[in-house]
Amino acid sequence: MQDAGVYSSEMDTIASNMAGYLLQSRADSTTTKYKHCFTLFEEYCKVNSLTAKPAQSIIVAMYLVNLLDQGKSYHVISSAFYAIKWVHRLNDQPDPTDSNIVQNLLETAKRIRSTPTSKKDVVDTEMLKTLCALYQNSTDVLELRDLSMILIGYAGFLRFNELSNLLWKDVDFKIDHIVLKIQKSKTDIYRSGKEVLIAKGCSVACPYSMLQRYMTAAHLSVISDSYLFKPAFRSKGKSSLIKLNKKLSYTRAKECIVKKLKVVAPSLKLGTHSLRGSGATMAANASGVSDRCLKRHGRWKTDVAKDGYIKDSVEKRLYVTKSLKM
Incomplete structure (x- = not known):
């Protein structure tokens, strides 16, 4: 018993x-x-x-x-x-x-x-090209980290938590694109994991090349469990990532991202969400991008969620009445 x-x-x-x-x-x-x-x-x-x-x-x-x-x-x-x-x-x-x-x-x-939702303004690819051209020859870890966050966030339609939780091992460089493994996402509540594909570009604002430059300058292995975007410090004019495996805070990331974007868009209202909204808007207003692929790339469950991020261009809005042939 x-x-x-x-x-x-x-x-x-x-x-x-x-x-x-x-x-x-x-x-x-x-x-x-x-x-x-x-x-x-x-x-x-x-x-x-x-x-x-x-x-x-x-x-x-x-x-x-x-x-x-x-x-x-x-x-x-x-x-x-x-x-x-x-x-x-x-x-x-x-x-x-x-x-x-x-x-x-x-x-x-x-x-x-309730207070009205304050939507952030949109930056475009030409602005990012102008920004990256200013640092075309830079090998500074801090500068390359900030630019990589901006380009990856923009091209991948990443939320801040998706961006900040990326590990070095979550980045897989293919011949003509990058595969980002999103281990934790707001829309992936059961942690099944998501992959974001970002094509290799040919301009100074290519996310593929910028991320390679950053990873080379930071001297970390792609199989590392360390966070991809960590706090950095300057000593004797040289910047380095901290050794502690700590991800960059939201406050600091927003400060760095907005400061960089303000160089080419001083009058715009910007934040970390500007990257996701801007990338989605530019892709949605381009021809040839299917609505299904757009929603999958942004990890949106519904059209309502997706449409909340996208600002239709003036040309697309005018096309509605132009189609009436009045």
């Missing part, structure tokens, strides 16, 4: 493992955000002598009204809504956010607290 103490220990282990597996049903960043949002809800309930778990729908409604009264943004309010939903479903408890009152309050927040 199995000892009761051993049985209890096994059950505790299984219960602990179950909790860990359940938390992995969402991305780590999402789990962290939801935990923080639910903690704020718990604090509100504690101050007002209310029960946070399980919570009644009227309590959740009161909390959302409280956030609205404080002038919180739709992002904050929706995060609170989904955090409360997540915790209750995770604990197999009745979901208070299913209430019509709660859902209508979320819609209210969307109407009165």
